[in-house]
Amino acid sequence: MSAQTTRTALVTGASDVVGFAVAARLEAAGFKVGRLQDAELDDRDHAIEAAGRLAGELGPISVLVTAPSLHDSAPFGHFDSARWNRLLQAHLGATTNACAAAVPSMVERGRGTVITISSWLAYAGVPGEAYFAAATGSILAFTKSFALEVAPKGVRVNCIAVGPLDKGVSPADVADTVMFLVDDGDFFVGQVLTPAAGAVV
Amino acid sequence: MGRLDGVVCLVTGAAQGIGRGIVKRMALEGAKVAVNARVDDERLKQVVSEMGGHPAPADIADPAAVRGMVASVEQSFGPIEVLVCNAARMTMKPFLEQDPHEWWDQVNVNLTGHMDVVAAVLPGMRRLGRGRIVIFSSLWGPIGWENASGYASSKSALISLGRSLARELAPERIYVTIVAPGIIDTPQLQVDADDAGVSLEEMHRIYARSIPAGRIGTPDDVARAVVFLSTETARAFAGQTIHPNGGEIRGSM
Numbered sequence: 001m002s003a004q005t006t007r008t009a010l011v012t013g014a015s016d017v018v019g020f021a022v023a024a025r026l027e028a029a030g031f032k033v034g035r036l037q038d039a040e041l042d043d044r045d046h047a048i049e050a051a052g053r054l055a056g057e058l059g060p061i062s063v064l065v066t067a068p069s070l071h072d073s074a075p076f077g078h079f080d081s082a083r084w085n086r087l088l089q090a091h092l093g094a095t096t097n098a099c100a101a102a103v104p105s106m107v108e109r110g111r112g113t114v115i116t117i118s119s120w121l122a123y124a125g126v127p128g129e130a131y132f133a134a135a136t137g138s139i140l141a142f143t144k145s146f147a148l149e150v151a152p153k154g155v156r157v158n159c160i161a162v163g164p165l166d167k168g169v170s171p172a173d174v175a176d177t178v179m180f181l182v183d184d185g186d187f188f189v190g191q192v193l194t195p196a197a198g199a200v201v
Numbered sequence: 202m203g204r205l206d207g208v209v210c211l212v213t214g215a216a217q218g219i220g221r222g223i224v225k226r227m228a229l230e231g232a233k234v235a236v237n238a239r240v241d242d243e244r245l246k247q248v249v250s251e252m253g254g255h256p257a258p259a260d261i262a263d264p265a266a267v268r269g270m271v272a273s274v275e276q277s278f279g280p281i282e283v284l285v286c287n288a289a290r291m292t293m294k295p296f297l298e299q300d301p302h303e304w305w306d307q308v309n310v311n312l313t314g315h316m317d318v319v320a321a322v323l324p325g326m327r328r329l330g331r332g333r334i335v336i337f338s339s340l341w342g343p344i345g346w347e348n349a350s351g352y353a354s355s356k357s358a359l360i361s362l363g364r365s366l367a368r369e370l371a372p373e374r375i376y377v378t379i380v381a382p383g384i385i386d387t388p389q390l391q392v393d394a395d396d397a398g399v400s401l402e403e404m405h406r407i408y409a410r411s412i413p414a415g416r417i418g419t420p421d422d423v424a425r426a427v428v429f430l431s432t433e434t435a436r437a438f439a440g441q442t443i444h445p446n447g448g449e450i451r452g453s454m
Contacts, residue, residue: 144451151413151448163437173437180434184425187383187418189448194441198371201364201440 009063010051012036012098018117018162019067021171022178026065029179032058036101038069041094044101051101060109063182064102066095067117068139076130084131091135096142103155110154115181116143117174118161118192120200136161140192147190156181158188163196173197203231204432209278211235211271213261213318214288216244218387219337221252222420223285223427228253230428235274235281237261237288261288261314262306271321280325283431286315286336286359291352291389293396304351311355312362319366323375332375333435335427336363340383340446356381360442367440376435380426383446384408385418413448 009026013019014035023033034054040046055061070090072083079087095116106112121129122137140159147157160177163169173195181188194200210227214220216238227234234254238245241258249256255277259270274281290310292303319334326332341349342356360379367377384390386405394404408417426445430438444450 147448147451148413152415156414169437173434176434176437180426180429184429185445187414187422187445187447188426188443189414189446190451191444191446191448192451193438193443195437196439196441197437198367198439201367 006030006032006059007062008032008034008055008058008060009065010034010036010054010061010098010102011065011067012041012094013038013067013069013117016067016069017165017171018174019065019069021175022065022067025172025175025179026063026182031063034058034061036098038090038094041097042089044097047097047101051098055105060105061102062106062112064098064106064112064114065117065178066098066115068094068136071132073129073132075128079131087131087135088138092138092142095139099146103150106155107150107153112155113182113185114155114157115178116157116159118143118159120161120163120194120196122161124200143192144190151189156185156189158185158190159192161192161194161196163194164199167199168197169195169199203229204428205283206231208232208282208431209235209274209280210283210285210431211237211257211274211281211318211322212285212287213237213315214239215254216242216248218389219382219385219420219423220285220287221248222424223287224248224254225252226421226424226428227431232283232431233278235278237270239288261318262310264317267314267317268321271318271325275325280329281322282326282329282332284318284322284332284334285427285431286318286334288314289337289339289352289356291349293348293352295348296350299351307351308355308358311352312358315359316362323370326375327373330374332370333431334363334366334370334375334377335430335435336360336366336377336379338363338379338381338442340381340444340449342381343442343452344450363442364440371436371439374436376439378430378435378438378440379442380423380430381442381444381446382423383418383444383449384412385420385423387420390417411449412446416447418445418447
């Protein structure tokens with residue numbers, strides 16, 4: 001692959017298994033990969049600054065994958081507001097801050113691909129997971145609306161709802177799905193793809 | 202090196218449109234593709250000569266013809282590892298104005314016909330110890346469409362067939378997935394244009410306005426998704442429906 005066609009991707013949550021596998025797969029496919037750290041996503045301005053710095057080092061960003069890395073759950077009523085806000089920030093906050101940081105330059109160039117990562121819990125529902133399901137579900141809803149806003153500008157936004165990792169779904173399955181959406185998913189907009197290995201049908 | 206090197210595939214309804222695009226993509230990926238069409242005519246010969254693959258004519262509404270066709274493919278190439286259930290019949294008319302025979306004809310081809318194809322192909326997949334089945338639904342399967350009650354009913358039922366088969370067959374390493382394409386650039390658009398009394402170009406523009414991606418899809422958009430689901434990656438997607446529709450609907454069914 002020539003330098004001219006080398007593409008740059010930003011990945012969040014690369015410290016966790018899913019984000020790690022996605023970043024590694026993108027690198028194996030020849031992407032330059034910038035890793036946005038969780039602390040950089042706590043705040044909109046930090047995220048914009050960090051994405052700008054990485055784009056300066058690695059080149060214009062053509063792919064963004066947001067992989068929340070905080071897993072926290074307890075039966076409903078057991079979170080105090082700080083714990084809930086931390087979870088919501090790690091999911092909806094980090095996802096939207098990363099989009100706000102990376103997508104404007106995609107819109108300017110008229111092309112780009114965003115893949116948000118959510119969970120099968122977002123639509124299946126499981127007792128004891130109300131907080132986590134709500135946090136991941138907010139990403140589904142955000143993705144669909146945001147996808148419609150930027151699709152006319154050439155940016156494709158889709159979501160991967162990861163199936164249960166303890167029931168036959170692997171981070172590699174998520175990485176495969178990311179590569180499909182990046183390479184072959186031109187006509188996918190606002191969709192939710194669910195690699196669940198049959199655990200959720 | 203292709204992602205389907207040497208893999209024996211059967212694509213139903215492949216003389217035109219999306220099926221033709223799938224044959225092309227699969228052949229590029231190294232597959233041995235059996236190209237099914239209702240009749241053994243010039244169109245089928247042309248797809249095979251242009252896109253690659255091997256003719257496998259049979260009317261899928263005829264169970265005996267289906268069994269004969271599958272037996273003949275297996276005799277030439279061995280068991281079929283990937284089956285793509287793409288063939289479809291569609292006639293648009295208001296429900297009460299449609300002749301019941303015409304209404305049922307769509308269900309008999311799209312749903313029952315493919316049940317017979319699956320039944321004919323499964324023993325070979327079991328001998329092989331693995332397989333993938335990609336079932337075509339449609340944008341109109343989950344949401345329905347006016348004047349398309351027969352077609353939409355069949356396409357909705359195909360989602361349920363796919364999900365049930367996925368549950369049944371995944372333990373045998375046979376992975377069933379479903380594709381529900383949106384508006385795609387196929388010869389059907391000319392039919393739609395004639396029905397609407399507009400030019401083909403105007404029909405393209407009308408459809409594109411309703412699609413967030415700003416364009417209708419190409420057969421290759423869908424074919425690339427089918428190739429993805431034809432590889433072992435299909436394991437992760439057993440029972441799932443994916444929607445190459447440019448954003449026209451964004452549900453999860």
